Amino acid sequence: MTLDDLSRHQILELLHKAAYIDAHRREVSHTCDGRVLATLFYEPSTRTRLSFETAMLRLGGKVIGFAGAQLASVTKGESIADTIKTVSNYVDAIAIRHPKEGAALVASRAASVPVINAGDGGHMHPTQTLADLATLQSRFGRITDLTVGLCGDLTFGRTVHSLIETLCRFGNVRFVLISPDELKTPQYVIDRINATPSCSYVEVRDLVSVIGDLDVLYMTRVQKERFFNEDDYLRLRDTYILDEAKLSLAQPHMAVLHPLPRVNEIAVEVDDDPRAAYFEQVKNGMLMRMALESSVIGDELPGYVPLEPK
Numbered sequence: 001m002t003l004d005d006l007s008r009h010q011i012l013e014l015l016h017k018a019a020y021i022d023a024h025r026r027e028v029s030h031t032c033d034g035r036v037l038a039t040l041f042y043e044p045s046t047r048t049r050l051s052f053e054t055a056m057l058r059l060g061g062k063v064i065g066f067a068g069a070q071l072a073s074v075t076k077g078e079s080i081a082d083t084i085k086t087v088s089n090y091v092d093a094i095a096i097r098h099p100k101e102g103a104a105l106v107a108s109r110a111a112s113v114p115v116i117n118a119g120d121g122g123h124m125h126p127t128q129t130l131a132d133l134a135t136l137q138s139r140f141g142r143i144t145d146l147t148v149g150l151c152g153d154l155t156f157g158r159t160v161h162s163l164i165e166t167l168c169r170f171g172n173v174r175f176v177l178i179s180p181d182e183l184k185t186p187q188y189v190i191d192r193i194n195a196t197p198s199c200s201y202v203e204v205r206d207l208v209s210v211i212g213d214l215d216v217l218y219m220t221r222v223q224k225e226r227f228f229n230e231d232d233y234l235r236l237r238d239t240y241i242l243d244e245a246k247l248s249l250a251q252p253h254m255a256v257l258h259p260l261p262r263v264n265e266i267a268v269e270v271d272d273d274p275r276a277a278y279f280e281q282v283k284n285g286m287l288m289r290m291a292l293e294s295s296v297i298g299d300e301l302p303g304y305v306p307l308e309p310k
């Protein structure tokens with residue numbers, strides 16, 4: 001599953017459902033009774049894997065899987081397709097993270113159960129986008145009509161690619177793409193903005209000169225694991241560090257998002273600023289995965305009234 005597989009209404013429905021789940025945790029706690037989710041993580045993860053698993057447990061379901069390819073038969077040479085065909089016999093849905101772009105698509109073609117992309121290389125991270133959208137919704141009451149700055153590693157930052165593509169589907173967003181020349185946004189993502197008449201973008205290098213224009217500042221880590229060259233990583237990793245001095249130039253309502261993990265790109269002193277929204281994103285990630293899992297493999301949420309179609 002990617003967000004392109006969902007209609008705009010289905011995405012809004014997930015946001016609505018996550019808010020309901022947050023307010024009715026006890027009532028929804030048997031929605032996935034008897035269901036099993038596999039989390040197949042061929043790459044490290046803290047938030048995504050643990051929130052997929054917590055979400056399933058909180059809905060009454062169970063989880064199997066592996067955290068690290070070294071523990072699976074991939075080390076004996078097994079293909080993704082064979083692993084997925086095997087695991088499809090055991091579970092009701094699979095969440096997969098893999099270092100190769102397109103791995104989730106390959107998995108979904110081999111699977112006989114729903115497959116959820118939990119991050120494929122430097123390509124996409126759709127369930128992180130669900131967490132990001134929920135955070136925008138709770139901060140602004142909307143996910144459109146925003147000036148969204150994305151800062152850091154825009155080349156390899158898959159969360160950035162997913163977020164831009166999804167915001168383009170809702171429209172009316174001005175993107176400010178802040179990166180060094182070496183880490184600019186890939187052309188296929190720029191093409192998506194260009195194909196959306198109500199969206200626009202500028203590319204800049206300097207954060208300070210644009211921070212005052214932003215409603216949202218989405219900081220990202222320079223993705224060390226995707227660099228071919230250690231020297232380039234060391235040269236670029238500290239290009240942007242958001243601290244209180246820079247934040248003092250931003251509007252009072254601006255929200256600072258970051259998919260985490262962070263390295264140096266947001267100083268810890270920023271955590272106490274009311275504009276820091278990145279730990280809200282973490283909570284929203286679990287709630288959105290509960291909404292997703294209950295929608296994909298669960299029963300109806302007791303008492304839940306679906307969103308009216310527009």
Ligand code: CP
Binds near residue numbers: 048119128260261
């Ligand atoms: N945001 C995110 O994908 O974090 P993890 O790598 O810890 O899962």
